[in-house]
Amino acid sequence: MIGRFLPLVGALLLLGVVCWRPWLQRRRYGSTGVWLFRSGHWQQNVRDALGVVLLVCLVGQAIVAAGWSEGLSSLAVIDQLTTKPWQVAGTVLLFGGIGFLVMAQLDLGASWRIGIEEGTSPGLVTTGLYRFCRNPIFLAILITLTGYTLLLPTRLSLALLLGTFLGVRQQVLVEEAYLLRSYGDSYREYARRVGRFLPGIGRLQDPES
Numbered sequence: 001m002i003g004r005f006l007p008l009v010g011a012l013l014l015l016g017v018v019c020w021r022p023w024l025q026r027r028r029y030g031s032t033g034v035w036l037f038r039s040g041h042w043q044q045n046v047r048d049a050l051g052v053v054l055l056v057c058l059v060g061q062a063i064v065a066a067g068w069s070e071g072l073s074s075l076a077v078i079d080q081l082t083t084k085p086w087q088v089a090g091t092v093l094l095f096g097g098i099g100f101l102v103m104a105q106l107d108l109g110a111s112w113r114i115g116i117e118e119g120t121s122p123g124l125v126t127t128g129l130y131r132f133c134r135n136p137i138f139l140a141i142l143i144t145l146t147g148y149t150l151l152l153p154t155r156l157s158l159a160l161l162l163g164t165f166l167g168v169r170q171q172v173l174v175e176e177a178y179l180l181r182s183y184g185d186s187y188r189e190y191a192r193r194v195g196r197f198l199p200g201i202g203r204l205q206d207p208e209s
Helices: 002-029 042-067 069-075 084-111 136-151 155-183 185-193
Strands: none
Touching: 002 042, 002 084, 002 136, 042 069, 042 136, 042 155, 084 136, 136 155, 155 185
């Protein structure tokens, strides 16, 4: 019985982290660090909007699953994923990913942003989790959504996971271009040493290309 509430708890925690971090940023540094929908490029604004839609869908589907699970039966991918081993794996990934997300956000300190603030260079962070991975926040989000999908295996969950992966891939490329403009050779050297998502994998051989 408690298993059907786990996606809702996880989705609410994820939403809470998203809301808590701007509050902490403003308290510590005087600015929320939220730069959504401020880009002059429509593609970036679309990605920002899809991020908001993602959160709404995660929380909305989890509410339906907790209060009216029969309503999702037509969207279910496979019933076997509701067995205990899959629930354990999903729970570990969901809540472990959220914990990882909190750590990655805290490691950024004053440099934390949601969105891209062009023309600023608050500092290139290469310590903490960023010693092993250039994008631990995005990695944590993908881990969290994988756990959510295992706990709530619907076609919508799979679509959100796939869409997030594709969106993250594109967003990383845009952010890398921004970091190159802002930090130049310092970022090039860092990107040649540290993998994009996993240690040693996705290091930039020619960041200028």
